Amino acid sequence: MSGAQTSLSFRSNAGKAVGNQKLRAAMKHAADTFGTKRIDAFAPVADVEAMRDRASAIREEVLKNLPRYVDQFVASATRAGATVHRAKDATVAKEIIRKILADRGARRIVKGKSMVSEEVDLNAHLEAAGMEVVETDLGEYIIQLEGEAPSHIIVPAIHKDRRQVGKLFSERLGVPYSDDPQVLTRTARKVLREKFLSADAGVSGANFAAADTGSLVLFTNEGNGRMVTTVPPLHVAILSIEKMIPSLADFPDFIRLLPRSATGQTITSYVSVITGPRKPGDATGAKELHIVLLDNGRTEILGGESRDILKCIRCGACMNVCPVYRTVGGHAYGWTYPGPMGLILTTLLTGMAKSHPVVDASTLCGACVDVCPVRVPLVDIILQLRRRKVREGFSDPKEKAGMALFGKVAASPALFALGQRLAGRFWPVVRVLGGKDVAGRMPAPAKTPFRRKAP
Ligand code: SF4
Known part of the structure; x- marks a missing residue:
């Protein structure tokens, strides 16, 4: 790998890649071409x-x-x-x-x-x-x-x-x-x-x-x-x-x-x-x-819970279909192996301390599992790594606190309904405070929640 590992900077690497229109166009063209050719070749x-x-x-x-x-x-x-x-x-x-x-x-x-x-x-x-x-x-x-x-x-x-x-x-x-x-x-x-x-x-x-x-x-x-x-x-x-x-x-x-x-x-x-x-x-x-x-x-990997990644025959098909890889390209992952198999190998070979942000580089959509020729259970392994990341104390404290709060709210019908009402009413404020990330990525809550519409 030329250069130092930058997997810890995955989020900022990915942010820069998302803003690089040339890169995104090249990635889309190449991944689409390989995806179509793969389907035609197997047909x-x-x-x-x-x-x-x-x-x-x-x-x-x-x-x-x-x-x-x-x-x-x-x-x-x-x-x-x-x-x-x-x-x-x-x-x-x-x-x-x-x-x-x-x-x-x-x-x-x-x-x-x-x-x-x-x-x-x-x-x-x-x-x-x-x-x-x-x-x-x-x-x-x-x-x-x-x-x-x-x-x-x-x-x-x-x-x-x-x-x-x-x-x-x-x-x-x-x-x-x-x-x-x-x-x-x-x-x-x-x-x-x-x-x-x-x-x-x-x-x-x-x-x-x-x-x-x-x-x-x-x-x-x-x-x-x-x-x-x-x-x-x-x-x-x-x-x-x-x-x-x-x-x-x-x-x-x-x-x-x-x-x-x-x-x-x-x-x-x-x-x-x-x-x-x-x-x-x-x-x-x-x-x-x-x-x-x-x-x-x-x-060591062979003796652990993620040993199935060693079945991989390095075909790259999981990368071509991965929505994260297709958007940010390979360099964002910060080490030799990108994409779904890459984030797993990176974490297992270089250690959680050097790579934990890439564990999040998957939507868990399962497209990688669908195309893997040797049936590596990529999504299961990524989930194992996410559990490990939490166990080993590498999860983001803000995310942890947010998820704990959401867990409490979601477990209580009254609190959930209150949250929906507040989110609807104060959405314009949330948009301003949350900046472009929230405004651009989160849909506005419905004025009338679905369950209130239900008979
Ligand atoms: S699709 Fe399967 S065999 Fe191919 S690189 Fe990904 S994990 Fe390895």
Whole structure:
């Protein structure tokens, strides 16, 4: 994650985002497009619900036996020729990767999109060690040039329109301004090609890890994933431990579900399965493969009431439909993971003290649950976190006092009726005292309450 965590400023971050018309237009356009494409992609699939059930059951099986699948993966990947490292936290993971690269004299590193590398803030660590780190996913490349963090887990530059990207490329790369996506893509391709060919190492994430074969599975669209993992002589992959899938034979449902949920595609342009480094006779592949398995609090989450979030396969569909995310964008959440799954992971991975305002970043409408391909009970988990927030003393004292007062009034028919009468009569005063927040958001009370109209 580039920059410090700002989840504690969620309310003011969100306030600024709401006033940013360019951001809101870009978010609406992108989220609507992905939402429509997702619906279209699933429309011809007859057994969607059964597929979601099977995928959910596989993820549940992984969570029930995670230590066993991790051990199996380590043994299988090692047999296939990879070197597997286990990192208990972000600091250890970053240092393992820096050392692997430094020991081999690597200076230029090309990177594929990896949210786990954002989580541990890998780029800053490698750059501080004097290495050049080049993001090669187009969206990641754009935000790296801008000095920003991703605002979506699948579409990192979702918050930018093509005119902003055109201006950025013109300023940073010295090319003539164009907002034609094809011209912009060709520009990035030309710059990045030279980086791929001269890179000392590639760093990638992985969508899944197959425990039975020790394979990494990557879903990509731009071809950069294949370049990162096969062109340089050294490949380092970083992934979190819950990415395990028992067997390669379990993949068909995920291959059908993930791209449809993520980008509305029936399949991504590339599905890469990497099993160990290049072997004698192989035409492509890195000569050396290191895999870093990150825990960073997952084992603790697994033992707690919110463990179902670890079923998540990072498709991003819950963000695209979330009314809060669609309005404020990803940066408002203040850490690596935005949207419904993001607010949960942020709270669980960074702690309630650093993140409690984002626990409120949900309307609990349930749209996220409806689209989640592996049936993560997002709303239930958000409610668990809200209860925890109250228990741990992080709720706003004014809100707490207000809710206690409302509870008393609502429990008494006489007080409730009095409140309705007073609210109706003094509404003009409330509007003035409450300012634009109240005037703009709260409807005026009815002059005659509904229950007085009832026969
Ligand atoms: S919680 Fe579900 S919908 Fe959201 S990113 Fe994870 S898998 Fe996708």
